[in-house]
Amino acid sequence: MSLAEHYAGTNCAISFELFPPKTSEGIDKLCNNVKRLMDFNPSYFTCTYGAGGSTQGTTLEVLKCVREITGLPVASHLTCVGLTAEQLADYLTEAKTLGVEHIVALRGDPPKGTDKFEAVNGGLHYANQLVDLIREKFADDFGIAVAGYPEVHQEASDAQTDLDNLKRKVDSGADIIITQLFYDNADFYRFRDACVKAGIQVPIVPGLLPVTNFKQAQRIASMCKAGIPSVLESAMGESDEADYQFKVGVDHARQQTIDLVENDAPGIHYYVLNKSDAAEKLLDGLSLGVDC
Structure with a gap:
């Protein structure tokens, strides 16, 4: 099934991203929040994947559990870091x-302690090569997000260089684009317009992470280079x-969320950090999702 099919309807499809807990208790809590x-x-759930395969087993365990609980499609993140093509x-x-x-096909961040990504011998250098590998060896077995x-x-x-790299990933066979988190929708709209101008025609799904404390917002902004609007920064600092x-x-x-829906976002991907409280509060009363 193509991931794009989730966004073919008239409703705003939503999805949630999880990460692999370190303990069995953490997995139990995650499943309860799911x-x-x-x-x-939601249309589907995703689960992140540790660099170099450090959470391979846990990632698949989480996805197996989520699939059994929900009956929904699930997506595994996969990075090129530390692994050969084989x-x-x-x-x-x-x-x-x-x-x-x-x-969710990613190049991946450089390992801790390094500033530059280096492929291992026999590994892949770019995310578009990972998309190529999936399409070559597994044809249409997987939907692919980049x-x-x-x-x-x-x-x-x-x-422009960043946009060219994105188009290579899409041209290699990606079904959809999921964006990194952002806190100013104007950044998403500029990005979407640039993608359309570049000839990218797959659904572009905004990714949102509700910040729940000011230190978290500052830390995330520093890690992801995501700007925090002055109005949000000022309010959280009060x-x-x-x-x-x-x-x-x-x-x-x-x-x-409301603004993105009003401006024709095909769906929204929520980074929920294995919790449900923030997502429950922000989505309460909004008519989104596959059955709405």
């Missing part, structure tokens, strides 16, 4: 056997009280 997130009619193909074979329907960067990838020399900061961050994500 059950609560099902109230919002090892990547082996992982894809295992994922297929376990019923994983989709792959990453887009509304505020430009931090390693790209300029916006009080250190946890409930207040949670409300401000969730309200901002809710307004982002």
Whole structure:
């Protein structure tokens, strides 16, 4: 099934991203939150994947659990970091056997302690090569998502170079683009317009992460080079009280969601950090999802 099919309807499709917990207790908590997130009619769930294969088993365990709980399609992240093309193909074979329907194909960040990505001997250098590998060896067995960067990838020399790289990933066979998180919708709209002008025709799905405290917002902005609008920064800086900061961050994500829907976003991908409380608050009362 193509990932693009999830966005073919008239409703705004939503999806949720998880990460592999370190303990069995963490997996139990994650699965409980997944059950609560099902109230919002998601189309699918994704789970991140540790660099160099460090969470291969846990990622697949999470996806197997989510698939059993929800009956929905699931997507595994997969990066080129630390793995040969043969090892990547082996992982894809295992994922297929376990019923994983989709792959989020990424180059991956350089390992900790290094500033530059280096492919291992026999490995892949770019995400478009990973998309090529999937399409060559698995044809249409997987839907494929790739990453887009509304505020430009931090390693790209300029916006046009970043856009050219994105188009190569799409031309290699990606079904959709899921963006990195952003906090100003104007950045997404500029990015979407540039993609259309470049001839990119696949669905471009905005990715949102509601910030629930000011320090988190600052840390994430630093890591992802995502700008924080002055109005959000000012509001979150008014009080250190946890409930207040949670409300401000969730309200901002809710307004982002409403605005994106009104401006024809085909869907929204929520980075929920294995929790459900922020997503529940921001989505409450909004008519999104596959059954709406």
